[in-house]
Structures are given as C-alpha cells and as structure tokens.
Amino acid sequence: MGAIILNGKEVASQWEKKNSLRVQNLKAKGVNICLAVARFNDDEASKVYVRKKVAMCEKLGIKPILIEEEGLDQEKIENRVSSLNKDKEINGIIVQLPLPKGIDKERVLSLVSPEKDVDGLNVFSCGLLYKNMPGLRPCTPSGIIHLLKEYKIDLVGKRAVILGRSQLVGLPIFLMLLHENATPTIVHSKTKDLKNICKEADILIVATGRAKMVNREYVKEGAVVVDVGISRIEGKIVGDVDFEDVFDVAGYLTPVPGGVGPLTIMSLMENVINAASIQAGIKDDAF
Amino acid sequence: MGAIILNGKEVASQWEKKNSLRVQNLKAKGVNICLAVARFNDDEASKVYVRKKVAMCEKLGIKPILIEEEGLDQEKIENRVSSLNKDKEINGIIVQLPLPKGIDKERVLSLVSPEKDVDGLNVFSCGLLYKNMPGLRPCTPSGIIHLLKEYKIDLVGKRAVILGRSQLVGLPIFLMLLHENATPTIVHSKTKDLKNICKEADILIVATGRAKMVNREYVKEGAVVVDVGISRIEGKIVGDVDFEDVFDVAGYLTPVPGGVGPLTIMSLMENVINAASIQAGIKDDAF
Structure with missing residues (x-):
C-alpha cells in the first residue's frame, strides 16, 4: 500500500488535448x-x-x-x-x-x-482573484486546482495547509482553496509549531523551495500532499517533500518531476486561449 | 479575574487626536x-x-x-x-x-x-493589499490591527483564526495578519470542526454577523478575542461573541459597543488624510 500518485504528466496530457482543440476551434472562427x-x-x-x-x-x-x-x-x-x-x-x-x-x-x-496578463501576477489580476471575480489566474495554483479536481478530491470544508506564502504559489492557492470552500491556513518561516499544524491538514500544499523539507512527521495519515518544489540534488531532481518517506503515510501524493510542473505550463496555455477568446468576444469555454 | 478589555473607544479617542493634528498640519501647508x-x-x-x-x-x-x-x-x-x-x-x-x-x-x-478609494474596496486596492504594497486599506481590519498594536499584542508566529470571509473584514484581516507574520486560518460556514479550530487560535477574529454565536467553547484560555459583530437584541446592542460567557476564558476581549466600531471610522479618517497628503505630494506620516 502507499499513496495514490497524482499523475500531473498524464493530467497535463489530457488538458493539452483539450487546449489544442480549443485553439483549432478558435482558428476556425x-x-x-x-x-x-x-x-x-x-x-x-x-x-x-x-x-x-x-x-x-x-x-x-x-x-x-x-x-x-x-x-x-x-x-x-x-x-x-x-x-x-x-x-x-x-x-x-x-x-x-x-x-x-x-x-x-x-x-x-x-x-x-489585465486582459493580457496571462501570468495573473499584476495588481489588478490579484485583486480579481481576491474578489473571486472572473480574470486570469496565476498558473501554478490553477494547475494544482485542476489536478485536484481531475482526481475528484473533495475540497469543501477540508482543512488545507499551505506551506509558503509566495505570490506565485502560496498566496494565490490560499485564495483559490478558500473560494472552493476549503478551510485554508498559511504557514511560513515565522510560524510556531509548524510541523503539527501541517499534520492537521487534509490537503497539504508544499511550496517552500527547501528540498525534501517535509517528511512523514508533517503529514496526517491519508492526507493529500501536493509538492510544488523543484531542486536539483546531486544531479537528481527532487521536490520539497521527501517522497519515499511520505509515500506510505499520504493518501495522495504528487511526484517530482511529473507532478505540478507539467500542469503549470498547461495552465498558462489555457490562460492564453481564454485571453484570446475573450478579446475576440467569443464565448468558447473561457471562465 | 477576567479578560483585559480592549478599549476601542479609548484607543479611537487617542487616534482622533493624532488625526486631528495631521489635518491641522496639512492645513498649515x-x-x-x-x-x-x-x-x-x-x-x-x-x-x-x-x-x-x-x-x-x-x-x-x-x-x-x-x-x-x-x-x-x-x-x-x-x-x-x-x-x-x-x-x-x-x-x-x-x-x-x-x-x-x-x-x-x-x-x-x-x-x-485607487488614490481616492478610502474604503479600500475596489479591485486595485485589494490587489495592493494582497501584494503588501502601499495603498489604502479597508477600514475595519485596519482598525483591528491598530487596536492590537496599541495593546502591544505580539502577532508574529501566532495562530490567528478568522471566523468569516467577507470582503469587508475576513479576507482583508487575513492578509493583514499574514503580512504581520501571524499564521492565519479562515473558517466559515462550510468548515468542519469549526469550534475546535477556533479553539486553537491565539488570536480569534469573529465576523460572522450572528449574534452571540461564539461562546467559551470556541476560545482557548488566554486568547485574544476581537468581536466585529454588531446586532440588536431586544433593544440591546450585542456582538458575535457572548461577552459574559467568554470574559473569564479570554486573555483580551473587545466589548460591543466600544470595541472595533469606533476604530473603523478613525481608520477611515486616517485613509482620507493619507490620500490627501499623498495627492499633495507631502510626506507627512502617510504609509
């Protein structure tokens, strides 16, 4: 037994097909x-x-x-x-x-x-995210939400703990999870009792940039663990989660590589397609 | 024994003097x-x-x-x-x-x-708050931060739980507490195990709009409890916290009325003064 692997590569490949189809459809128009x-x-x-x-x-x-x-x-x-x-x-x-x-x-x-801000990073785009209004969203957190939904992971009411508070990942995924009716907490370098707070999480999003920082002591039995990190140690690519150590504690786990990474670029492509279809005034399935 | 009362009325009265002085100074210029x-x-x-x-x-x-x-x-x-x-x-x-x-x-x-948005509620102002960039902030949460600072309540690393996720209070106070290096969680109507999460809080901000909802079962011994609610029951003004019940559990507690209320308007006045001094290109102590 061990965690179900959240196969970002496979999900991205399905998403790519959908995006490709949308590009063709827009071209036809x-x-x-x-x-x-x-x-x-x-x-x-x-x-x-x-x-x-x-x-x-x-x-x-x-x-x-x-x-x-x-x-x-x-x-x-x-x-x-x-x-x-x-x-x-x-x-x-x-x-x-x-x-x-x-x-x-x-x-x-x-x-x-804001209509062209496909990275979703400027002040106005962030304000739209904050208010849960239609707009272009940061790519990595959008990719994470897409992944969780593809695996039909229920977010409503769940305790989500986000390790890291960057503008690229921590802050926006916090808001997205809240808008999905989860109960999110952000923890960071100044947090006391960090390990135990992480252990309360049904969904643990790790984006610290510190290789293999999170081991099984941070993870509740059966939790969903999403690893956003990517570091190179002795020529090998690793995440912020110690995969082997966490594997038989977590319920779901993203690998690195092949987890969140492939989704980020597909999320970006979706943003570009959404931007183009909205600018053209075409209601395809943007937003 | 009982909680130390966070006297918003008194703090607002000091703040009023400061604001008044700034208005006079700007007039002189x-x-x-x-x-x-x-x-x-x-x-x-x-x-x-x-x-x-x-x-x-x-x-x-x-x-x-x-x-x-x-x-x-x-x-x-x-x-x-x-x-x-x-x-x-x-x-x-x-x-x-x-x-x-x-x-x-x-x-x-x-x-x-954004320069005139003294309520801090439009999309751009919210984006500035999100990014922790200088800007005009929503008044009630600014007032709360002001109150906590006046009482020298340490926020760094502390667990803060915010009950309610409104744009007027819950969301902005979450970000402000995070920017102050607290460890914030938002809980809301969909949250499971709400009572116990509230009980983990060192700082509990209650903004549900439900009169007397929070009793001692929600409060950790010694916690700071800030009550943003205001309702009228049988002619009496009450908050979202059952004051009498919580009084001897909490370490600090805001009364209703006389807690957060008087600070909101003073926070608004500060925003107006900040806006005017920035528009005039005068560095008084705005931001």
Missing part, C-alpha cells in the same frame, strides 16, 4: 492566438523556461513571439512591455521572472493590461 | 482635505453611518460633501461617482454600501481611482 514571451534577465533556468513555453505554443498552434534582450534598464524594459501591450496581434504577455537586479518588478508588470 | 460620502440606497442604517462619517469629518476639520440620492439607475450612479472622481477638490470618495438591488457594485466601485 478566424481567431489566431499569439503569445509574447519576454526575457530580460540572463538567468539560465529562465532561458530553459521561455523555450519550453515557446515550444508548447508551437505544438498547440499558438503563435509565439520571443523577445530575449539582456542588459536593458528600467525605462527600456517598460518601453518594450508597453509596446507589446499595445500590439493588437498579441493576446497574452509573459514577462519572465526574475527581472534583473534593480528593476522595479511591479512597475513592469503593471504595464501589462 | 495649504492642503485642505475633502471627503465625498455618497449614499444611493434607502437603507436606514446607512443613513446613520453616512451622518456619523460627515460629523467626524467636521470634527476633524475635513470638509465633507454629502451626496444622498435614492432611486438612481446604474448609469446615473456611475455618472455621479465618475464626476466625484474627476473633481480635484475631492481627496477621498465613499460609496456607502449596500448599493440598491440590481446595481453592479464592482462596476461602481471600480470608478473610484
């Missing part, structure tokens, strides 16, 4: 979708990520525009983003994070209008 | 502050509230503009709010809630620009 991916940093991981996003666009029939410019100052970055935002051909814009040191991230993100 | 209060509903409680706000403005030396118009449709309400928003004399705008039935609240609130 004359809507050609275009995503701009802008990298201004010189970060190696970012280079890999932007290429993955571009490749997935191509696979789905979405036109990617890749902007890779390093060494720009605040003003030039703002100009680039503003002109992408004005371009009517472009339905969605990603500004790959992190931005270079000294660049005001929020000012740059604020130049992407 | 040529900044005259003006708040527009608009009531479009025919709600009796709202009539009382708007008058209280106007009276407090007058007391502090802030010029109030009171707009009371009932029976307007969506378009007319939007026109009124837009013209208040354009008016450069006006530093802050309150649209008294609830709006009449059939009126799209979010559309109306979105017409108040």
